[in-house]
Amino acid sequence: MIKFKLSTEDKRFHLYFPYSESFVKMIKSIPKWNYHPEKKTWSFPNEPNTIKRVLADFSNEDIRIVFKEIPKQCGLLEDFFKGARERNFSFCTTKTYYSHLRLLLTFTGKLPNNIKSKDIENFLDYQVKEKSVKSATVRSARQAFSFYFKVVRKQILNLNFPKMSGEQKLPEVLTAEETRSIFNALPNIKHKMLLLLSYSAGLRVGEVIHLKTKDIDLERNMIRVTQGKGKKDRYTILASSLINELKEYLKIREYNLLLKYSFNEMRSIEWLFPGMEKRPLHIRTAETIFNQAVAKAKIKKKVTFHSLRHAFATHLLELGTDLRMIQTLLGHASVRTTQIYTKVARSRLENIKSPLDQIQKKDPKSNT
8 A cells, every 4th residue: 555645844745655666666757756765755845736746647556645635736626526517516516515525535545536336335334323424414425426436437337325214304494473573683674684585485595695686576576586506597476565675675775885886886786685895695694694583583493594495385385375386486396395394384284183083073972
């Protein structure tokens, strides 16, 4: 086995391996090498081009690395990013898949081309048994590994995973009263409108902060969601009761922007909820606004910004809205995803009578 590690003493990368004439010959073909007789190692400067050359020359050998030590300019996973771009993956998907691959390479200490199916199996076992990761995380990691090693690299074509039964947790749903109290806890009209729109249209936090003023159709009471999850466009509803308040917010938004920018600069800012430096409101800021409102409303349930979307779907179902229509408004690819709300819709459950009630009702001796 060959080890390639960064030394804290001289800040150079050192190669450790049992003596081999062929290895020595390969090393001497790479510029800027040094031999250290006391350690019996060969070293190279911490320069991306040199590191990249060493890794390329020894890529077919059983070489071990420390992933975080390798300069990003070496592009260990550049083929992954290229594959993600070609398939138009969203930023979130790319980031998630990269995180799984980074953890795998850190765990194994191997280069991508040296990864075997057994390495992936051992890593996933470690994640489940030692790290106690959730089944959803395991499924996501499997998808990342299948994409990279089967599709992009075509390296492990027989990479298959056994079917796993996922844990299904029902979402914590806010009642209509709790939802109202959250809105009432916000004196800032911008913050209040942010949450009102999210709830009234069933928007994800990433969707609402990226809304532009042109996406709001006040005449048709519609909102256009551009490039939502899965990079899909869709239309959803705008509550009629929100129109006047939204118009008032738009005036305040324009006034606040004019205080910071010139008229021409202000017109170039299209975000409905502008943040710092002409960018949209940051996702963390939106989540903080929600969390603070929940705290002020003294709600003890474990809820997140996404709970407004859960509340939208559940409340619509309780009002008798067709499940397929809710699916369309939420932008779910499959109605099976939307069906989870049938399990938490209170009115649907309240209308179901236990068979015990029927038995007791027919029993004249029953005192209950």
